[in-house]
Amino acid sequence: MVVSALGKIATDSVAALGRLTCFCLRAFANIASGGTLPSRIVRNTYEIGVRCLPVICIVAVFTGLVLGLQGHYVLSRFGASGMLGTLVSLSLCRELAPVLAAIMMAGQAGTALAAELGIQRSTEQIDAFELMGISAEGYLVGPRLVVACFVFPVLTALFVLVGVSGGWLSGCVLLHQDANGYWAAIHEAIKPSDIFECLLKALVFGILTIALCSFQGFHSHLSGEAGARSVSVATVRGVVFSSIAILAADYLITAFLL
């Protein structure tokens, strides 16, 4: 009984992964369907990138402030307060910035995307695309996947920069640590491999977030609910699944790269 249930979960998961992969491949393959690709890229860059800028900056500065504060007190216990720059920069670059930035973007851009596609599904706009001979996946999802490939890494890099500035603010300005030592430690600590890991994670998280949220919104009519309820289910599933996927992928990438 238990084995059968586990087997069903496993086969369902593999089938869902297959459907998601096919969905993304169709979106990429038909990205030019309906024309106006450059303007769709620009519009989605604004929607996913520019609109998320404030929340990314706010979360980054507070993350840096807390890291600076906690780092100062923890490192002082071991007489290693000069390592604050190393702690803040490596924590942000290798782990916190990609994960937190992706989760924040899943919360803002991902939910907006799932809700928009869910409404387009329930108001038959997606059916209208199909009847016009335009691939709805290519037209609506393809450009967003492309935009995710560069917006998530850019916003993650910004998160790191704002975060280390937050660490400087709490560690050096408020707690009077040596600022030169702080920046020198960062300069020494960050290696190209750390930046590579940061950007790779951001890229993977970006594609996962946009793909999962799009998939849920696009197929909201299959959620077992109808109308407004189907949109809310799609939105919740989109953000929950993408958050879980981000954390799971984070572990896998970290384990692979270490």
Added chain:
Amino acid sequence: MIEVPLANPPTETVTPLLEVRLLRKGFGSKQVLRDVNFTVPRGGIVSILGRSGTGKSVLLRCIVGLHDADSGDIFFHGINVSEPGQRIQLRNASSYVFQHNALFDSATVLENMLLPLQAQGILPAEQQRDKAMELLRRMELEDASNRFPAELSGGMQKRLAVARALVTDPKVVFFDEPTAGLDPIRRNAVFEMIARLQKERGFTAVVVTHDVQEAIIVSSKIVWLDEGYVLFTGSAQEFASHPEPKFSQFRDNLEALRQSLR
């Protein structure tokens, strides 16, 4: 009552423009369409009538391929478009006006008009724009070309939905309850618009509606759907004088209301 002349009588041809044969469709245990058969002649307006929940919209969605029928065939110009790979023949030659318009809310009025032309990819960009603007002008929507659908009134949205359906010069246009939720004046205006455009542009219109009186006036053929079966196909005149109680109930619904209140 709306004042439009009867639609062009359908042209008699050996092969009908559209033919539905033994179409069946169910959802779970509920059978919605049961061996539906009817033909749509070239030209004119064919109205599909029936009570709510009898499968009229499902029938239309099966014809255009938004639902996959469980069995049966659909022929367009004699080609079986229900076969894999052939559906494109009907899609390329048809348009669909959705019940709630299905306008792209993130696109402007002009962009809504341009999308079908861009998908068609026949005309150069400049001509696409000219053609879209010309149709918007004729539908009195020219001034709204840069507005978004949400900024338009209900009547303007309906006109835009019809304009978008006609911009590619389709041979057949499917209207799914085009007057649902409209007041009698707007309802008449929509039927008048469909009849006028059909005469001017010569397409074949297939209209799913509840509005029996209006359908009798503008249609060249009536198909009555009841519990998933086709109960009647024939001319509007034949339908208007048919003694079947189910039809007369619909035709004389005001009298029925008066009777029931006595």
